[in-house]
Amino acid sequence: SQQGEEDPQALSIQEGENATMNCSYKTSINNLQWYRQNSGRGLVHLILIRSNEREKHSGRLRVTLDTSKKSSSLLITASRAADTASYFCALNSGNTPLVFGKGTRLSVIA
Amino acid sequence: DTEVTQTPKHLVMGMTNKKSLKCEQHMGHRAMYWYKQKAKKPPELMFVYSYEKLSINESVPSRFSPECPNSSLLNLHLHALQPEDSALYLCASSLFREQAEAFFGQGTRLTVV
Numbered sequence: 001s002q003q004g005e006e007d008p009q010a011l012s013i014q015e016g017e018n019a020t021m022n023c024s025y026k027t028s029i030n031n032l033q034w035y036r037q038n039s040g041r042g043l044v045h046l047i048l049i050r051s052n053e054r055e056k057h058s059g060r061l062r063v064t065l066d067t068s069k070k071s072s073s074l075l076i077t078a079s080r081a082a083d084t085a086s087y088f089c090a091l092n093s094g095n096t097p098l099v100f101g102k103g104t105r106l107s108v109i110a
Numbered sequence: 111d112t113e114v115t116q117t118p119k120h121l122v123m124g125m126t127n128k129k130s131l132k133c134e135q136h137m138g139h140r141a142m143y144w145y146k147q148k149a150k151k152p153p154e155l156m157f158v159y160s161y162e163k164l165s166i167n168e169s170v171p172s173r174f175s176p177e178c179p180n181s182s183l184l185n186l187h188l189h190a191l192q193p194e195d196s197a198l199y200l201c202a203s204s205l206f207r208e209q210a211e212a213f214f215g216q217g218t219r220l221t222v223v
Contacts, residue, residue, distance in 0.1 A: 003152075033211060040198055042114075042214040043153065088152055090212075097143060097166065098212055100152035 002027050004072075004089040004101035012107040019076040021104040023089030024069075032065060033090045033098065034074050043088065046074075081110045116201050116215035124223055125191060131218045133184040133201030141207040142184040144176060145200040147217075153200055159184060160207045191222045 004023040013019050023032065031050045035043040047063045049056050049072065056063050062075040076083055086105050090098040114135045123129050133142065141160050145153035158166035159178040167176075173195075175187040184201055198217045204210040 035214075040147075040149070040217075040219075042116075042200060042216040043202075043212075045211045045213065048211050095207075097141075097155060097158050097207060099155070102152050105150075 002091060002093060003099050004032070004091050006087070006089055006101045006104045008104060009102070010105045010107070012109065013079055015079060015081055015108055015110050017079055019079050019083070019106055019108070021074050021087055021106070023072045023074075023101055025072075025091055026070060027093060029067075029091050029093050031092045032072050033092065034061075034063060034072075035088045035090060035100070037086045037088065037103075038084075046087075076106075079106075079108045081108050084108045114201055114203055114213050114215035116199075116218050118218060119216065120219045120221075122221045122223060123188065123191065125193070127191075128187070128189045130188065131186040131199055131201075131220075133186075133203075133215055134182055135203040135213070136182055137203065137205075137213065138181075139203035139205050139213070140181065141204045141210070142178065143202040143204075143212065144184070144186050145202065147198045147200055157186075158207060165207065188220075191220075193222050196221045 004025045007022045033048045034046040037043045049065045060077045065072045086103045088103045089101045144156040147153045157176045162178045177185040200217045201215040202212040204212045
């Protein structure tokens with residue numbers, strides 16, 4: 001099963017700025033999901049985007065999916081210190097369970 | 111109830127000990143998962159149960175033994191672990207094995223001494 005590749009590996013921004021992280025993959029998917037993990041605890045599901053969708057919003061989160069480029073982006077607008085966490089994309093392909101990418105570590109500085 | 115509950119939160123065990131990790135969900139999910147996560151790494155899938163049957167074992171050593179007593183409970187029995195098995199063990203569940211979002215527990219931080 002394939003693994004997404006997040007970019008950048010680490011990102012440091014000021015509070016109030018936007019944060020963008022990307023996920024690339026190699027084969028076809030059914031859906032792509034984004035998760036957040038604070039301080040090595042459990043992962044929290046943020047957004048699921050299906051392969052026939054191009055964009056989804058949830059609060060300050062915006063996810064795009066470009067299946068022709070096999071890539072997705074997660075945009076967090078007006079970031080807050082509480083957004084500091086690791087963000088993972090996870091791929092769902094066919095009959096396989098979720099496979100997580102290596103993650104982006106986001107630091108939001110107050 | 112949208113929680114996955116894992117116990118214990120922390121566990122320190124010797125290499126000759128036998129211990130168990132427990133996971134519980136009451137969301138009616140029919141798929142449950144064990145993941146292992148080392149520091150600064152992504153979660154790695156260990157086992158998948160679907161409708162209380164083991165459907166995926168990602169070549170995990172036999173010193174890890176999963177058990178699904180019923181649709182709400184998932185256990186991971188540990189025996190003769192090695193120090194390199196120290197990690198965060200995450201349980202998750204989803205409505206079905208495919209295509210659904212996963213709900214994670216807070217994990218068990220395991221240290222093998």
